[in-house]
Amino acid sequence: MNKEIKRQLILSVVLLCMLVVTLFFWYDNFIFHTYVNTSDYQYCFMGNNDDLSVNGYEFYKDHDEQSHGGARIVALNDRFFLEGDQVIATFVVKNGKEEMRYVHQLDVKSDNEVLFMNHEKTQEQMSGDEFKETSLEVIVKRDDEKVYEQTLPMNMQQIIAYNGANKNYALQNVYATASWLKTGDFVSTDKQIDKEYPYIIIDYLYLKENGDVDNINDYERFAYVKGKTEDILNGKNKTVAFYDDKGSLLERELRCVVTLTKKDTDTEGYTFMLNLKGAIKAVDSHEK
Amino acid sequence: MKSRKDFVTIYMFRNALATLMAAFIAFIISLIQYYQCSFAEAIQRLFVFDIYTTLYFLLMWVFDYVVFEISKIVYDIYEEKVTFLPCIGLWILCICIFFIPILDLFQYNLFILCLLISLRMIKEMWKRTPELFVWVHKIIDKKSRPETGLK
Numbered sequence: 001m002n003k004e005i006k007r008q009l010i011l012s013v014v015l016l017c018m019l020v021v022t023l024f025f026w027y028d029n030f031i032f033h034t035y036v037n038t039s040d041y042q043y044c045f046m047g048n049n050d051d052l053s054v055n056g057y058e059f060y061k062d063h064d065e066q067s068h069g070g071a072r073i074v075a076l077n078d079r080f081f082l083e084g085d086q087v088i089a090t091f092v093v094k095n096g097k098e099e100m101r102y103v104h105q106l107d108v109k110s111d112n113e114v115l116f117m118n119h120e121k122t123q124e125q126m127s128g129d130e131f132k133e134t135s136l137e138v139i140v141k142r143d144d145e146k147v148y149e150q151t152l153p154m155n156m157q158q159i160i161a162y163n164g165a166n167k168n169y170a171l172q173n174v175y176a177t178a179s180w181l182k183t184g185d186f187v188s189t190d191k192q193i194d195k196e197y198p199y200i201i202i203d204y205l206y207l208k209e210n211g212d213v214d215n216i217n218d219y220e221r222f223a224y225v226k227g228k229t230e231d232i233l234n235g236k237n238k239t240v241a242f243y244d245d246k247g248s249l250l251e252r253e254l255r256c257v258v259t260l261t262k263k264d265t266d267t268e269g270y271t272f273m274l275n276l277k278g279a280i281k282a283v284d285s286h287e288k
Numbered sequence: 289m290k291s292r293k294d295f296v297t298i299y300m301f302r303n304a305l306a307t308l309m310a311a312f313i314a315f316i317i318s319l320i321q322y323y324q325c326s327f328a329e330a331i332q333r334l335f336v337f338d339i340y341t342t343l344y345f346l347l348m349w350v351f352d353y354v355v356f357e358i359s360k361i362v363y364d365i366y367e368e369k370v371t372f373l374p375c376i377g378l379w380i381l382c383i384c385i386f387f388i389p390i391l392d393l394f395q396y397n398l399f400i401l402c403l404l405i406s407l408r409m410i411k412e413m414w415k416r417t418p419e420l421f422v423w424v425h426k427i428i429d430k431k432s433r434p435e436t437g438l439k
Binding site: 005008009012013015016019020022023026029030031032033034035038163165167277 | 319322323333336337338340341343344347348350351354355357358361362364365391
């Protein structure tokens with residue numbers, strides 16, 4: 001072996017050792033950022049007619065729980081809903097072979113109330129192919145008499161999954177449509193984060209029209225999650241928000257401000273901002 | 289001298305490209321399998337979504353390149369003693385990798401890398417020690433030979 005080859009070999013082996021050590025020490029960080037846990041599926045529907053607008057009806061599987069519901073029903077005419085009315089909303093899914101019906105009963109507590117459906121657990125594992133024909137049958141009862149009965153066609157909306165991360169913290173699986181957003185999972189490389197900071201607030205902001213991307217004052221806060229860090233790390237405390245501003249939410253820049261605090265009453269703590277990037281649709285079920 | 293330098297540059301570029309493809313294919317297969325997503329979505333996850341993923345990809349590419357260069361140096365040292373045995377060893381290693389409990393990304397990457405090294409080894413053997421390929425010529429001759437000597 002001549003000296004030149006020996007020198008090259010030693011240099012390459014030293015370089016290889018450095019690379020292996022770097023790959024080894026970066027491994028955890030790489031896994032944290034690259035292989036993100038995803039919801040098994042997430043679908044969102046909306047529909048409207050001249051009287052009603054229904055938005056954000058979900059079918060999802062998250063952390064091994066399958067649920068449906070969660071829609072907002074807004075009456076488009078004044079005094080459409082009156083105090084004491086009972087609303088029966090039935091989401092109907094026809095997949096060509098059978099018909100599935102998901103019934104929700106809502107009580108109107110004040111005139112012109114905006115109604116929100118509960119999330120209810122479902123046994124069926126849904127997939128995109130099953131939603132061949134979807135509709136919402138709405139019946140309004142007043143003093144035990146039907147005063148309204150209509151069927152609204154429901155359309156599946158395009159969902160974008162947003163993620164944002166810095167070196168040690170990440171927000172994953174924030175799902176959004178043009179007019180709806182579901183808060184995501186907060187994860188950290190620090191396993192003791194819930195002991196160090198037991199409480200957390202996550203604010204979701206979107207950039208106002210013609211706003212400056214770099215100016216935080218040009219962002220509108222439209223959703224937030226507040227609670228115990230442990231619960232949020234376990235994906236328990238999720239909420240949905242509806243975007244009623246001009247245009248589509250998907251065209252807006254989205255950011256999150258995360259505040260970790262030691263006490264429930266603290267308003268200041270360890271605060272940082274995460275830019276949300278989304279270009280990818282929500283994935284279908286992994287169990288095919 | 290100048291043309292030799294040009295060739296070295298071309299060889300380095302070719303090797304860099306080959307190892308880049310090895311790392312790229314490994315990442316894409318791993319991401320597609322994990323997320324059950326399309327090729328376009330895997331590209332986004334690799335290059336757009338997170339800087340840490342992209343940096344790890346680049347690091348793995350450099351790792352592949354250095355391993356490939358080391359394999360070349362080792363081959364040059366033992367050039368005259370090289371037989372098919374190291375190649376067969378590499379192919380066995382290719383299969384064994386999938387039984388080692390490591391991240392599938394590393395399995396795919398090492399599999400492709402071993403294949404690349406063995407391909408380069410075969411190419412060099414073909415060029416430098418053609419006597420190792422006598423059996424190939426025999427097979428080719430047999431196939432092209434006429435059925436009877438009368439024709």
